[in-house]
Amino acid sequence: MKTKQEAIQTVGNVFGITAQHDQRADLSFITLENDKVVPALVHLRDVEKYVHLVMITAVDYIEDGNFQITYLLHNYINKTDIGVRTLINRDEPIMQSAHELWRQIATYQRELHEMFGITFPGSPRMEENFALEGWEGPPPMRKDFDTLQYSMKTYSNRSGRKTHDPKRYMKEQLKQDINKVYTDDKSTGDKNV
């Protein structure tokens, strides 16, 4: 049985690792070049027995102009995880599709396409909506999509509703009732009021 470190070393020798981060004894993250990711996933699955694809996700590093895609794999024999990371250009987000490797990958890729605008050429049902039916806007999970601004622009306040600034309102309420609260406190003996 190979350990996680030996598996990472083999991946490094064959595909070249640009960065490695050991978070726990049973969890490491490795960064690979864009085009080496899918072959490395095949190697990890078939040779190193990282057979379980836990999830795929993307992180938006807007300041560097990159998306980081993470494929998390689990090995049921030595009970360890390896996160395979790669950076892709944020302006032209295209990544090689891995839908042939695990059956659930196509769904993850559909989600990443909708939420981040990352394209996976050849992935099935790529253009179908995942969760946002009829959405016409930028991919919403990108950091430059401002949800507050969007809702201010899209929705309006219903008339006849009274709103308060929570900070000021709470202060006013507390000042008003402060004596009352403390007398109640003494009478019941409850410190948690």
Next chain:
Amino acid sequence: MFELDRSKYPPNKDGKADYDIDSHKYLKLWHGPQHPGVTGNMSLELTVSGDEIIDLKTHVGYLHRGFEKLMERRKYINCFPIVCRICVPEPDTNEYLYSAAVEELSGIEIPEKAKWIRTLNLEMSRLGSFLMWLGGQAGMFGMGSVGQWCIAHRDYILDLFEEMSGARIYHMYMVPGGVRGDLPEGFGGRLEAVLQKCEKVIKDSEIVMLYNVVLQARLKGLGVITPEMVDQFGIVGPIARGSGIKRDVRKDSPYLIYDQLDFQIETEDGCDGWARLKVRFKEMKQSISLIRQIMEKMPKTGELKAKMPNPLHWKIPAGETFVRAESTRGEYGYYMVSDGSEYPRKITVRGPSYTHAMSLLEYMSVGLNLADIGGLMGTLHTYPPEIER
């Protein structure tokens, strides 16, 4: 042997029906989102030929509130009330995992007693969620009375949660750093009384369900998952264990104090809905036994919360991690990336329903009778909010 005349069905190509919907021979049916036979707010777009399903597409998004996006705009402590809403019947797994990820990244070690109370909380929520599932599964096959019993008994568990945390559904009890408070006085006795009630209802349900010939005929052979499919689809939890795969996060990568408890991984090798039903019955009894063990072994006194920084100005050191726990549906996980600021860079929730209700359900439903689709969803035990987060 009787051979069905399949000349009117569309030809099958690579496991998928090759049909033209404009030929007016086939019918498109929407099963859900407002349908009692659908677990949660999701809908199934079915194409049927006669009463046989030839194609299925899962649609989610009816409950999409953008939890992951909301969390990117909030400070770590403000994210905490959001996470439990990702899974309504079993919010505690989310609370625990969020807190565990935050604690790991910021290097906080929680006190021993808090670990015991957290485990108790998780097992209680597992039992409640299983009872809710059992009610749904029985209801899908026309046994409404089992559903009534189970939901009523889940309510007793919710009463205990209310006593423990002040809230019935979203407890927000396992805060980063430990738990919010100690167990109330006399809690153990009341918990034991509820466990005895639950034991009785589980036994009654077993008699009603496992000896029911109609249920047996409908569940046996429904939704067959072979052991080879488990890794292909990323199947976890009781569904994998129903196919004879001995995997359980609580045993494989023990968290909290699961390594100090005595339990076995429950499996069945029928690979179908019937096997999964039996696995879940066993796991309910296992949860009851675990709760009793925890109450017996838990230290009576001890700290409940570690020393924490001011939550309003709380910066978490840069890093990324993934933590996992066993929910009633299987492996549940949180992936958290921090950039060293007061706000999380990215939090991704890995819910087990993501694969079960999407790719697996779409694959397994082809060729199924229309009347069985609700039951099949039931055997997969799906909760849609964890798909669309």
